[in-house]
Amino acid sequence: MDRRSNASVFMEWSTEMSDDARKISEEQEKWLLQLEGVKERKEAFVSDAGIPLKPLYTPLDVGDIDYVEEDGFPGMPPYTRGVYPNMYRGRLWTIRMFSGFGTPEETNQRWKMLYDHGETGFSSAVDSLTFAGVDPDDPIEWLESEVGKEGVPLYSIRGMEAMVEGIPIDEVSVALVVEPETSAAITSMYFNVAEKRGIPKSQLRGTTQNDILTMTIGYVPWHPLKPQDLLKLACDLIEYCTAMGEAPKWNPVNFTTYNYREGGIDAVQEIAFGLANAVAHIDEMLRRGWKIDDFAFRLAFHLAAQRDFFEEVAKYRAARKLWYRLMTERYNPQQPVSKQFRFHVQTAGSSLTAQQPTVNIIRTAYQALEAVLGGCQSLHTNSFDEAVCLPAEESVLLAVRTQQVIREETGVTDVIDPLGGSYYVEALTEELEHRIWEYFLEIEEAGGIVAALNSGWLYREMNKAFDKRRKAVESGEEKVIGVNTCVVDEEEPCPPFRTNPDAARIEIERLEKLRQERDNQKVAGLLDELKRVCETRENVLPVVSRLTAEGASVGEITNTFREMWGLWDCPMMG
Amino acid sequence: MKKIRVLLFKPGIDGHWRGILTVSRALTEAGMEVIFEGFKSVDTIVEAAFQEDVDVIGYSVHSGAHHEWTRRLSQTLDEKGARDSFLIIVGGAIPHADHEALKQEGADAVFSPGTNTKDIVRFIEENVGGAGR
Incomplete structure (x- = not known):
C-alpha cells in the first residue's frame, strides 16, 4: 500500500x-x-471515591481519548495496559502471603507449608517489638505479652537465620515487612544470613517495605522517630542497596499505599499519597547527589484492593500512567524501568468482618480478581479469620487456593489488560488520573509529605476520610454484609488461632544466649560508631550491617536512633 | 447534667491506633469528655483515672494480648480497691470466642471489629452511674 x-x-x-x-x-x-x-434504586450513584456514575458508558465517553497517547501497548509508555509486553502470558504474578507468628521456627514451618502448596514468594509479618525496634527484655511493662503475637519476632541475626532456614532464598524472593525504624537492622540481618549461606547479597531478590508513611499515618509505633529521620533512614537503604549497588536486585522500598488506604481514605488519596511519598524520597536522593537513574529503577509500590471493583481496576491503570508522566515530566530518567509502576497488592483487611467470617472468602476473591485484572506483579490474599486473629493453617491455605483458582480456572490471565477498552473502565481511568493529580498537587501545596506529617495536615485528611466512612457504614448508606445488612443474630463464634504462649521465654533466652556468646566489647565499639554516624548523618547501613553480623539486637540499634535523634510528638488527632 | 468522662489508652507497644481514635471521636461527638492518653502503662492510667475523675476507662488491643491487659488492669484496680470505680471497656481485634472470658477477667463490655460506635455510646450512657459507681 x-x-x-x-x-x-x-x-x-x-x-x-x-x-x-x-x-x-x-x-x-x-x-x-x-x-x-x-x-x-438510589438517588445518586457514585463510586467509592465519589465519582458520579452514569447508568451506561458508550463510545461517546471515550471519544476524546487518544488511544496511543493514553493507553498504548503493554510494556510501552504510558504503560496503562501493563508494565511488561506480555504480562501474564509470560509469567504470572507472585503468590506472596504475608505471614509470621510465634517463633522464627514456627514461621519457618508455615512458610514451608505455603511453599509446598504453591506459594511463589515469601513475606514476613513481624511482631510489634520487631516493628518498633524494641528488645523483649526491655523493661517496658508486660512487654512479653506481645512477643510473637502479631508476627514473627526477629530480634537478632539468630532469629532471622531460623526463619529462613532451608528456604531457597537464592531462588525465591522474600519481602521484609519492616519500616525505616528497623529496615537497616532487619535487611542487613537478612543479607548477612544469606552471605553466611554462601549467597552474595548482589544476587538476592526481595523487598524491604521501608515506608515512612506506614510508620506515621498507617501505624504509630511506640516511641516513634521524627518523619525527617524516618526519611533519612529510608533513603539510607535505597542508597546502600541500589545507588551504591550493594544489592542491585533488591527493592529497598515499597511505598505501601495499602496501609494508608486501610485508614479510610479513598482510591484517589491512596495513589496521591503514594506518589507524593515517592517524590519525597527521590528529591532526598537527588539532594544527596545521586542521579535519577542510579536508583529509580528499584522504587516499587504496594497497593490495596478495596470494595469498588471497577474503580480499583481503573486505579491500577491510572497509577501506571501517572507514574510514567510524573517521572518523565519531572525527572526524565533514561531507563524505561524507572518509569514503570511495579506493584504488589494486598486485599483489604479493613473490608473483613468479624461477623459471618466465611463471607470474607468471597470478598477476598473479588478483590484478588481486581488486582489481577489490574496487572499486579505480586499478590497477598487475606484469610477469612483475619478480622479477629492471625490466620489458622486451613484459612491461609484457602487464601492461597483463591489465587490459584484465578490463575488456573478463570482464564482471565490469557489476555492482557482485558478490561482495557471497556468504555466505563477507560472513562474511570481518565477521571481518576485527573483527580489523583489534583490531589497530589494539594499535598505538594501542603509542603510535601514530611511537612504535611509534621503539620498534622495528613492526619486531618485521614481522620476526615475515616469519619465519613464510619458514618456511611453506621447509617447504613454503605452496606456491609453481616454488619448493617443480612445480619444474623446469634452466631457461633469460630475458634481463633492462638500463637505460642512460650514465645517470650524462647526469645528472651535466645537473646540472652547471644549476648553471652558475642564479642560484647566489639558490639559496644560499633554502637559508639553508630552514634557518631547518627551525629554526622552519614549512611547508617555499613555500620548497622557490621553490628547485626556481630550479634547486636534490633532494639540496641533502634534505641541508638531514638537516643541520638529524639522522639516525635505525633499530631495524630489532626 | 455532668458530662461523662472517658479515659482512653493503648496498653503495650502495638501501634494500631485507628480503632481507639475512632472511638475517641465518636464519644466526643456524643457529648462525652474524652481524654486520649496514647501509649501508657496500666499504673499511670489508673492514677490518671483517679486524678481526672473519669467514669470510664477504655483501651484497645490489636496484639492478641487482650486477656493479659485486661487481667493486668483488673489486678491494679483490685490493689487499690477500685474495681467498681470505673466502667471498663475494651475493643480491638478480639475474637467473639473470647468475650465471656474477658468479662470474667474484669471487662464490663467488649467491642470487636464491626461494632457500631452508637452501641458503645449507648452502653456507656446506660451503665455509667449504675450500681456501685
Whole structure:
C-alpha cells in the first residue's frame, strides 16, 4: 500500500467514526427518553471515591481519548495496559502471603507449608517489638505479652537465620515487612544470613517495605522517630542497596499505599499519597547527589484492593500512567524501568468482618480478581479469620487456593489488560488520573509529605476520610454484609488461632544466649560508631550491617536512633 | 447534667491506633469528655483515672494480648480497691470466642471489629452511674 492510499483509508475511517458518533448520539437520545420518569434504586450513584456514575458508558465517553497517547501497548509508555509486553502470558504474578507468628521456627514451618502448596514468594509479618525496634527484655511493662503475637519476632541475626532456614532464598524472593525504624537492622540481618549461606547479597531478590508513611499515618509505633529521620533512614537503604549497588536486585522500598488506604481514605488519596511519598524520597536522593537513574529503577509500590471493583481496576491503570508522566515530566530518567509502576497488592483487611467470617472468602476473591485484572506483579490474599486473629493453617491455605483458582480456572490471565477498552473502565481511568493529580498537587501545596506529617495536615485528611466512612457504614448508606445488612443474630463464634504462649521465654533466652556468646566489647565499639554516624548523618547501613553480623539486637540499634535523634510528638488527632 | 468522662489508652507497644481514635471521636461527638492518653502503662492510667475523675476507662488491643491487659488492669484496680470505680471497656481485634472470658477477667463490655460506635455510646450512657459507681 502506498502513502496516498494509506492516507485515504485514514480519511475514510475518521469520517466513518464521526458518522458513528452521530448515530450513537441519536440512539442514546432515544434510550434516555425511555429512562425518563423511571425510578432508580438510589438517588445518586457514585463510586467509592465519589465519582458520579452514569447508568451506561458508550463510545461517546471515550471519544476524546487518544488511544496511543493514553493507553498504548503493554510494556510501552504510558504503560496503562501493563508494565511488561506480555504480562501474564509470560509469567504470572507472585503468590506472596504475608505471614509470621510465634517463633522464627514456627514461621519457618508455615512458610514451608505455603511453599509446598504453591506459594511463589515469601513475606514476613513481624511482631510489634520487631516493628518498633524494641528488645523483649526491655523493661517496658508486660512487654512479653506481645512477643510473637502479631508476627514473627526477629530480634537478632539468630532469629532471622531460623526463619529462613532451608528456604531457597537464592531462588525465591522474600519481602521484609519492616519500616525505616528497623529496615537497616532487619535487611542487613537478612543479607548477612544469606552471605553466611554462601549467597552474595548482589544476587538476592526481595523487598524491604521501608515506608515512612506506614510508620506515621498507617501505624504509630511506640516511641516513634521524627518523619525527617524516618526519611533519612529510608533513603539510607535505597542508597546502600541500589545507588551504591550493594544489592542491585533488591527493592529497598515499597511505598505501601495499602496501609494508608486501610485508614479510610479513598482510591484517589491512596495513589496521591503514594506518589507524593515517592517524590519525597527521590528529591532526598537527588539532594544527596545521586542521579535519577542510579536508583529509580528499584522504587516499587504496594497497593490495596478495596470494595469498588471497577474503580480499583481503573486505579491500577491510572497509577501506571501517572507514574510514567510524573517521572518523565519531572525527572526524565533514561531507563524505561524507572518509569514503570511495579506493584504488589494486598486485599483489604479493613473490608473483613468479624461477623459471618466465611463471607470474607468471597470478598477476598473479588478483590484478588481486581488486582489481577489490574496487572499486579505480586499478590497477598487475606484469610477469612483475619478480622479477629492471625490466620489458622486451613484459612491461609484457602487464601492461597483463591489465587490459584484465578490463575488456573478463570482464564482471565490469557489476555492482557482485558478490561482495557471497556468504555466505563477507560472513562474511570481518565477521571481518576485527573483527580489523583489534583490531589497530589494539594499535598505538594501542603509542603510535601514530611511537612504535611509534621503539620498534622495528613492526619486531618485521614481522620476526615475515616469519619465519613464510619458514618456511611453506621447509617447504613454503605452496606456491609453481616454488619448493617443480612445480619444474623446469634452466631457461633469460630475458634481463633492462638500463637505460642512460650514465645517470650524462647526469645528472651535466645537473646540472652547471644549476648553471652558475642564479642560484647566489639558490639559496644560499633554502637559508639553508630552514634557518631547518627551525629554526622552519614549512611547508617555499613555500620548497622557490621553490628547485626556481630550479634547486636534490633532494639540496641533502634534505641541508638531514638537516643541520638529524639522522639516525635505525633499530631495524630489532626 | 455532668458530662461523662472517658479515659482512653493503648496498653503495650502495638501501634494500631485507628480503632481507639475512632472511638475517641465518636464519644466526643456524643457529648462525652474524652481524654486520649496514647501509649501508657496500666499504673499511670489508673492514677490518671483517679486524678481526672473519669467514669470510664477504655483501651484497645490489636496484639492478641487482650486477656493479659485486661487481667493486668483488673489486678491494679483490685490493689487499690477500685474495681467498681470505673466502667471498663475494651475493643480491638478480639475474637467473639473470647468475650465471656474477658468479662470474667474484669471487662464490663467488649467491642470487636464491626461494632457500631452508637452501641458503645449507648452502653456507656446506660451503665455509667449504675450500681456501685
